[in-house]
Amino acid sequence: LAKTTQPISMDSYEGQEVNITCSHNNIATNDYITWYQQFPSQGPRFIIQGYKTKVTNEVASLFIPADRKSSTLSLPRVSLSDTAVYYCLALRNSGNTPLVFGKGTRLSVIA
Amino acid sequence: DVKVTQSSRYLVKRTGEKVFLECVQDMDHENMFWYRQDPGLGLRLIYFSYDVKMKEKGDIPEGYSVSREKKERFSLILESASTNQTSMYLCASSLRDRALHFGNGTRLTVT
Numbered sequence: 001l002a003k004t005t006q007p008i009s010m011d012s013y014e015g016q017e018v019n020i021t022c023s024h025n026n027i028a029t030n031d032y033i034t035w036y037q038q039f040p041s042q043g044p045r046f047i048i049q050g051y052k053t054k055v056t057n058e059v060a061s062l063f064i065p066a067d068r069k070s071s072t073l074s075l076p077r078v079s080l081s082d083t084a085v086y087y088c089l090a091l092r093n094s095g096n097t098p099l100v101f102g103k104g105t106r107l108s109v110i111a
Numbered sequence: 112d113v114k115v116t117q118s119s120r121y122l123v124k125r126t127g128e129k130v131f132l133e134c135v136q137d138m139d140h141e142n143m144f145w146y147r148q149d150p151g152l153g154l155r156l157i158y159f160s161y162d163v164k165m166k167e168k169g170d171i172p173e174g175y176s177v178s179r180e181k182k183e184r185f186s187l188i189l190e191s192a193s194t195n196q197t198s199m200y201l202c203a204s205s206l207r208d209r210a211l212h213f214g215n216g217t218r219l220t221v222t
Contacts, residue, residue, distance in 0.1 A: 034210065041216070043214055043216055044213050087154075101146070
């Protein structure tokens with residue numbers, strides 16, 4: 001399983017765009033990059049998943065360069081409610097594989 | 112929407128007790144997982160199951176066992192609870208290699 005590395009914490013002001021980068025140097029050919037969000041006292045929640053280039057949904061955008069050794073989760077115009085821990089994972093697209101979470105990035109949004 | 116239900120939100124048990132944590136999902140998912148989450152350590156995988164009666168060890172299986180007699184139910188068992196098993200326990204389910212859906216967790220305190 002590809003090991004992922006993220007910053008431990010980030011701070012941002014409300015209304016700013018936040019970019020959280022994850023490195024996954026040994027990602028396998030059939031691994032997808034998946035991001036989860038976790039609020040206090042709740043289980044993690046799926047945000048977005050991608051294989052390469054760019055994926056966008058109503059919550060976030062995910063940028064994956066051609067070499068796929070890193071990815072960037074982009075949160076546009078964050079609000080206080082985006083304060084959470086964000087996890088990056090490499091998810092295999094075949095076989096039965098367990099998901100191993102790292103320690104995530106704690107994003108604090110300040111008014 | 113997928114619902115993953117954990118039987119208890121909070122649980123207090125004594126050292127040496129046998130503890131059962133129950134998890135039920137309603138979307139016919141093949142895969143089910145048990146994680147524990149501790150401050151500064153992120154989510155750590157205890158056990159997972161990709162089919163009825165199948166189980167695989169995760170990163171920290173010591174002191175735990177699991178049971179999956181029906182597809183929708185995955186139980187985590189602490190044979191003899193110890194204080195170092197005080198933690199937040201999170202259950203999750205998924206279709207084969209798709210996004211995980213988490214329950215809201217059981218906060219277990221062993222005294």
